[in-house]
Amino acid sequence: MRAKQRRRLLHVTAVWVGLVLGGCFAGLPVLWMLVSSFKPNARIFATPPRIIEEDSSFAAYLSIFHDPEKIRFFVNSYLVALTVTALTLVVGIMAGYAFSRFEFPGKRVLNVIVISVQAVPPITLLIPFFGLMVTLRLYNTYQGLILTYMVFTLPYAIIMLTGYFNTLPRELDEAAKVDGTSTFGALWKVLVPISVPGIVSVGIYTFMIAWNEYLFALTLTRTNNMRTVPIGIQLLMGQHSYEWNEMMAMSVLGSIPVVVLFIFFQRYFIGGMTAGSVKN
Structure with missing residues (x-):
């Protein structure tokens, strides 16, 4: 029973890890698109990358x-x-x-x-x-x-x-x-x-x-x-x-x-x- 429970736990863990990795792979480009829309144009490819810039604003949306x-x-x-x-x-x-x-x-x-x-x-x-x-x-x-x-x-x-x-x-x-x-x-x-x-x-x-x-x-x-x-x-x-x-x-x-x-x-x-x- 313990061996079967371990196999089931490993299976569930593997499924969750796969789902999390898949979600990150699909979600990170969306997150990058969203945060970049608030950044000044010159700061989008700055290194190291930052999610929130001090001078973030709605300027791009207002321009549209x-x-x-x-x-x-x-x-x-x-x-x-x-x-x-x-x-x-x-x-x-x-x-x-x-x-x-x-x-x-x-x-x-x-x-x-x-x-x-x-x-x-x-x-x-x-x-x-x-x-x-x-x-x-x-x-x-x-x-x-x-x-x-x-x-x-x-x-x-x-x-x-x-x-x-x-x-x-x-x-x-x-x-x-x-x-x-x-x-x-x-x-x-x-x-x-x-x-x-x-x-x-x-x-x-x-x-x-x-x-x-x-x-x-x-x-x-x-x-x-x-x-x-x-x-x-x-x-x-x-x-x-x-x-x-x-x-x-x-x-x-x-x-x-x-x-x-x-x-x-x-x-x-x-x-x-x-x-x-x-x-x-």
Whole structure:
């Protein structure tokens, strides 16, 4: 018994040590980003490094808040990310419901297309998307960014929501129809309210993709008034000097929406991801 208890204690200790080391490895860059955002630019790489400087201040944040161009980066990111999330959820819910509940010609082919789009590396589509947006006169527009992002967020939304609707009994739809509700009404009045965990998980994932995306935002926009936060951070890298403290401050501000979403909707996110991956 003592040998078994020792092995169990060693196992638990090893797990905790691994978790602590992993947490430090993941958390130290975040801590460095946070403390650097309060330091003067000249003191960020001072040796020996110090967490708190005597002349720490909110100067980097004030510089961002007082610069209309930097504020525009955040406005663009919120506008694009929220629009992509809303449109992806609406279309994904209806498509997922159709794939889950109905049989129609071409269903298998459409399923293959949806999965195939999800499997294609986005970088391989960069040049085709650039040419397409220029041809459609959507280059350097919100519409171009939104439609591009939806190409990558919709397949995931459809796959996850189809799996989630598959876990819900069809008797719910039938009972709603017996009460006189249409198919469309059964979806929005009955299934959607009880599918909140799945919908929230898809919404958070979609918002994260649209908020953090860099490559297409850089390629499909030209002017600073159309740039998003990831591109705005890069623009702080000058030819001869870097505004490190402002870069760190923008990174902190850019991380807040995703962190807040995950904190408040964590239980929905985990529950939705688990339920959507199981098919009854």
